[in-house]
Every structure is written in C-alpha cells, then in structure tokens.
Amino acid sequence: MPIKYIDDLDIKGKKLLIRVDFNVPLDELRNITDDSRIRAVLPTINYALDEDAKVILASHMGRPGGKVNKELTMGPVARRLQRLLKKDIVLAGDCIGNEVEEIVEGMDSNYVVLLENLRFHAGEEKNDTEFANRLSRLADIYINDAFAVSHRTHASLVAVTQFFDVCGAGFLMKRELNYFDRAMKNPARPLVAIIGGAKVSSKLGALKNVITRVDKMIIGGGMAFTFLKALGYDIGKSLLEEDLIDTAHRVLDLAKELGVKFYLPVDCVVADKFDPKAETKIATFQEIPKDWMALDIGPATTKLFSEALQDAKTIIWNGPMGAFEMDAFSRGTFAMVDHVASSYALTIIGGGDTDVAVDRAGGLSSMSYVSTGGGAFIYLLEGKALPGIEALRDK
C-alpha cells in the first residue's frame, strides 16, 4: 500500500505532530556546526504553515539514555529554527505531559512548538505504547519527515501511528524515497554501485542485495582488503575481517554468476602506521609490505574506477575509498568525488561519512541527491523496509 504524503492530506487548521531529525552536530560550546538537517525539513514546515496548520515538532538529540541531560536540550535547535523560519518558536519543557498539552491546547499558527528531546524518556527508544499515546494527544495528524531515523522502531516513529487516524510523510521523506527508487528499483543503466568504508560486516547485507541489481560494483575502503585476502593476496596489516573471507568469496562468486563487473583496488597508498604523519608509499595490491597497512586507493585504482564510471547512467555511492579524514589518505576518495560529480549519471550519495567526504571535496552541489540518512540509507540498500515507513503504510 502506498503511503500518503502531507500534500495528499487535508491539514488546514489542524494540529500536526511532525517527527523530524534535528539531531545536529554541536561544538563544545553547543553551537550548531551544521544545520543541514534543520534546513532539509523546512519545505514541510513551510507547507504546513502555509496551510494554516499548527506545527508541533518532535525530535531526538544524541543519546541521553532515557534521562534528562541538559547538554542535549533542543534549545540550540529552537534558536536556529527561529532564524531560518523567521517565526517564533516555543520550546516546550518536555515532549509529553500536562505542561506541553496546555501549550498546544490554545496554539495558533503564528508560532511553532518544538518539543524537548524525545530521548529524555526511556519510552521513546523502547517503542513504548503509553509514551506514544501521550505524544499523540498533542495533535490531530501525524507526519513523519525523519528519514534518517526511520530504520528505528521507536515510539515517535512506530507506536505513535496507532493513535492517529490520519498519518503521512513529509517532503524530505518523499525526496529520499523517490531518489532511492530511481536508483535501485527502476534505474537508467548501466547502474554502478560504489561501496567503501571500513568494514565488510557493516555492509554485508547491502553488498548482497545491491549486487543483484547493479551492472558494476566498485569496492574501495578498508573492506576491499577482506576481498583481496579472499583472492589469496597478502594484505599486510590492512583491515581484515578474517571470519568474512568465505562470505567475500561468495559475493565474488555471485558477481560472476550474475555477470556483474566487480572492481577491486589494483594499487593502494600504504602506511607504516595508522597516523597522519605515517611514512607512506604506493604499492600494487600484490606488494603490500608485511608490516604496513593500506589506507587509501592508489592512482592506478582511481583511473580504473573512473573508467568504470564512464558509461554509467546511475551511480549510487556509500562509504569512502580510504581513511579520508587524514590528508595523506584522502586523495582516492576526493578523486572519486570529482569523477562522480562530473558524471552525467543520476548520482545518489548515501549519507554518513560519504556526505562528509563529498562536502570536504566540494562536490555536494554537483550530486543529484545526497541522502540525509546513514543507517537508514544502508537499510534501504539491504533491501529492507523501514519500520517508520511501514507504520505509515499500515494506516
């Protein structure tokens, strides 16, 4: 059953509980260092306000573990939101309870109510029915626009929907799901997946699912070395998940069976230690010194991977090509950003570290879409349904 979006619903004059993801990064003085998660939901909030709806926003911040933690108040978000929306924001002292029920009781659409951190209550992460029930008392309609947490079975995403007759998703969710479908369900081909990052284990489900859909698969980052080990090469002290060597074999066999072109690094930047000041050199994949570790793809690999992208019509990318946080090991990832950015393909970047890397390389605006979800994006890559979306479908 398809889900409804906010513009499919009659929200005029209604109270809307909108679940958003305002879990923004803060510096030590609790200044917001990146407000893109707030900006990403402005279209939904503005649409609701234009429809004269009364907007109540709910989000989590950090991991307070079910207890009040003043360091993780939504205060900084309220201030930034006020500036971005140019509208008064009332920050409630809690997300449930009499006080907040009174605040929303007589509210109008001249201001927006932001609830205090949902995770100050243990019920949120336990998908607790009673907590969800209290939340639901605040509004007439529930909207989920928190793609990045919708892989979690939490009360404000799942249990809460049972208490609303009318539920839907916001515009950010719509964009995320539409772009994902364009890349993975009905892609313009060739479809190329680039998968990188530290470990095979965290992306195994994604690898197994993605390989059944793509024409080419490019593997970079630490995880490539478990594959090279599976092929019998000595990888020195590079990242290895010994227990996944057999699995890596199976993935390689599957690629062969399905006729998927599988690309692994042919050279790498090796270092004598995991350190920005390490001694480094370029080595082919057959020549990784015994006591050294490979921390980035090398120049020949960059060339090989860029050629694999030449005819791509769709590119989906998750995970950096190396330990890009250190300058010495960032070139491979940054070069890939340039190649993907200059491609004519539909380019979709899966959040987490990948968008940080793309941003640092200045490629963000050249991508067709950069997902706001790390874990949720991986979930989709694994072919799994997001609990937060399924709860809307059940309505």
Ligand code: AMP
């Ligand atoms: P992930 O969260 O799985 O996407 O992994 C991202 C992390 O993988 C980044 O912090 C990178 O520094 C790290 N990484 C990528 N390639 C390597 C490598 N060859 N060796 C060690 N760490 C790596």
